[in-house]
Amino acid sequence: MIATRPLYTPLDRIGWLNTTIRCVLALLGSYANAVLLGSVIAITLSMPAKDATMSAIMLGFVVQLLAVIWVFYARTLIGAFVGLALPATAAAVVLHLLGASL
Amino acid sequence: MKFDKPRSLRKSMTWVHTWTGLPLGWLLFAIFVTGTLSFYRLEITQWMQPETQQASIYDQGQGLSTATKLLEQYASDAEFWSIGFPTARNPLYQLRWRAPEDKSGPENAKGKAKSNAKGNANGHAQGNGKDKPQRGSNNGHNATSADTAAKKTNAEQSQPAESHLAKGADGDKIKPQQGHRGMMQLSLDPATGQVITPRETAGGEFLYRFHFQLYGMHWSIGRTIVAIATFFMFTAIITGVIIHRNIFKDFFSFRPRKGQRSWLDAHAATSVIALPFHLILTFSGLLFLAGQLLPMVAGAAYNGDPRGFLRDYRGFGAEQAAPNPNAAKLVDISAIALDALKRSPAGIDSINIKRPGKADAEISVTTPEGSLFSGKQSLASLQYNGVTGDFIPATSKEHSAAETIWKFMLSAHMGLFTTPVIRALLFLSGVLGSVMIASGLVMWLVARQREREKLGYLPRGHRLVEQLNVAAIAGLLSALGAYFWFNRMLPADMVDRSHWEINGFFAVWGLCLLHAIVRPHLKAWREQLSLATALLITIPLLDPLTGGNFIWQNWLQGQFAIIGFDLTAFALGLGLLYATLQVKHKLAKAEVTKAVPPASR
Structure with missing residues (x-):
């Protein structure tokens, strides 16, 4: 995810806007990732549903935390966004293919 | 802090640490303080009911036979009885029973939180034997709940037949108190079997409930707020570890009266000393409230129904036999207690009877022995047939790795299976955690002292x-x-x-x-x-x-x-x-x- 030439957008340059966008991304994006990735784990882990769900919930919180850290670590807003959007989209596609009902 | 300039991970994480800690830090302090006190909520309730302190303690003389007589007298139609034995944490016999009409009260909706509710799926009394320690923790001992006043009951109006039972602490009347979820309760002096009617108090129970669902709002709103605050805490702890340079050096260094430096030392020391505690307690707090925070994940493997997970988790999924309506005499409880004492040298925590007086009555004896990695269920170790008194050997349960971790987290959070020393250490760690939050809040101001002077x-x-x-x-x-x-x-x-x-x-x-x-x-x-x-x-x-x-x-x-x-x-x-x-x-x-x-x- 570390680009050699960071892709700065005009939004990056406005300090308060940059921070605000990251906060929104952190709040919503991390939660979306926790829910989507957690659900994929809960459905796909090959163990009894109870154990898979426990693993999924615990890992879901870890995913949420890592997502928050990523949003504020990423050099640019685009990087922060892509880092959240890629796993979330992938998980959503898997869930759709599995026909999961959340 | 500018996010548009190249910056180190440490600097970014310092920002995250500051701004996840501050906005909910005030609430987290209250949660930590009341949660820390909850490790001793039975003792707090006992202090708040000085009437219970007049009882003679550690004497298991008259109590059990009197308890059985009282239950037959007042709760003959109840579907569930529980006799809590005197322990070092509460020296009284605690009788509890649930009348049949109370089984589907609105309180059952609390089934969402993993730890402290019974499944609302099969609203009957099943599982009650198993989760007796749960019930103990919910009701506190003799705590009348925050939302129920001691109510007069039918039982009160019928005059007790045996005169020696009728001498309550407040005169001639025995007044069962109403606890949570329609459970009625009575306290007995273990030596004399005399009923003790303590004052009504919100007790340690109020502090305990406040720490996970606040007060004065619907429980699901309160728990959601606490869950969000817990996640902020989790983030603050991990980012705090990331930005912390010298974990060992700071362990041994404290520089008092040096302004900001001293506050940082105090903050770091209280964090580092009890770091495993802070981490486990915060993460398990998230697990307790996972039903509030990640219901979709909990339901994903159950066709979108999180309650499916809860049922499965508590082992209520199995088919239940239809209750047998035929009456049968309950076996002598004292004999069960004697047999249980032989099997469990550590003693008896409580005896729970499902469907007393019915042909399919079941008795479970919980003991203070259990496994740290198996959660509350492991406590309910001795099962008996309620009519014949036959011992029913337990089927051993194997836990998966996920369940072992999960149950360890929850058991640690609730201070299950602790010795007095470990309980004291948990309490002290909670105190350190509270100081950690308080010093962090103060530090926000101290660190900006120069900024203010400049302004x-x-x-x-x-x-x-x-x-x-x-x-x-x-x-x-x-x-x-x-x-x-x-x-x-x-x-x-x-x-x-x-x-x-x-x-x-x-x-x-x-x-x-x-x-x-x-x-x-x-x-x-x-x-x-x-x-x-x-x-x-x-x-x-x-x-x-x-x-x-x-x-x-x-x-x-x-x-x-x-x-x-x-x-x-x-x-x-x-x-x-x-x-x-x-x-x-x-x-x-x-x-x-x-x-x-x-x-x-």
Whole structure:
């Protein structure tokens, strides 16, 4: 995810806007990732549903935390966004293919 | 902090640490303090009911036979009985029963939280035997709940047949008290079998419930707020570890009276010493509230129904046989107790009877022995047939790795299977955690001291943090002290007493917020810390003057839980006295040098 030439957008340059966008991304994006990735784990882990769900919930919180850290670590807003959007989209596609009902 | 410039991970994470810690730090402090006290909520409730302290302790003489007679007399139609045995944490017999019409009360909706609810799926009494320790933790001992007054019952109107049973502590009447979820309860002196009717109190139960669902709002809203705050805490802890440079050096270094450096040392030391505790307690807090925070994940493997997971988790998924309506005489409980004592040298925690007086009655004996990695269920280890009295060997349960981790987390959070020493360590870690949060909140201001000096005035945001810091820290501790004072000062037979204790608690806290808003910062600190000091340091005197005993009397009677309460309150008072003097010192210095901008004094 570390680009050699960071892709700065005009939004990056406005300090308060940059921070605000990251906060929104952190709040919503991390939660979306926790829910989507957690659900994929809960459905796909090959163990009894109870154990898979426990693993999924615990890992879901870890995913949420890592997502928050990523949003504020990423050099640019685009990087922060892509880092959240890629796993979330992938998980959503898997869930759709599995026909999961959340 | 600028996110548009290249910056180090450490710098970014410092920002995250600061801004996840501050906005919910005031709430987290309250959650940590009340949660820490919850490790001793039975002892707190016992202190708040001095009537129970008159009982003779550790004597298992008359109690059990009297308990059985009382249950047959008052709860013959109940679908569930529970006899809690006297323990070091609560020296009384606790009788509880649930009348049949109470089985589907609205309280059952609480089934969402993993730890403390029974499944609402099969609303009958099944599982009650298994989760007795749960019930104990929910009801506290003799705690009438925050939302139920002691109500008169049908049982009360029928005069007790046997005269020696009829002598309650308050005269001739035995008054079963109503606990949570329609459970009725009675307390017995273990030596004499006499019924003890303690005063109504919100007790340790109020503090316990506040720490995970707050108060005065729907439980699901309260739990969601707490869950979000817990996630902020989790983020703050992990980012705190990331930005922390010298974990070992800071462990051994404390530089007092060096301004910001000292605050940082205090913050780091209290964090690092109990770091595993902070991490496990915070993460398990998330797991408890996972139903609030990640319901979609909980339901993903159950066709989108999170309750499916809860049923599965509690082992309610199996087919239940239809209840047998035929009557049959219940086996002699004393014989069961004797047999259980032979099998469990550690003693008996409680005896729970499902469908007493029916042909399919079941008895389960919970013991204090259990496995740290198996959760509450492992406590309910001895099963008996309720009619024949035959012992039913338990089927051994294997746990998956996921379940082992999960149950370890939850057991640690609830302080299950702890010895007194481990419980004390958990409590001390909680105290450290509270100091960690408080010092972090203060540090936000201290770290911005220079910024304020440069500005030459006090920004509105800083003033808001000042006000909330005082009210959330010193104000909460004052309100806690006041809560115990209200408990002893309100008339013991007052109607709706537990409500007034809680009202008193919030009234004092609210007044402290007002006071923090109108008074200058340091003066507000000094005055509220003085109030909290005065209220807490005098607890060992308040106790004997309002129904309890002096410490040495308690010592002679073996009431160590009460001694512990008195001394802990006194020690907390001493700590607050030290803090008050520090603020006083600082105030005096500030008045001499005038180095601090006037507004922040």
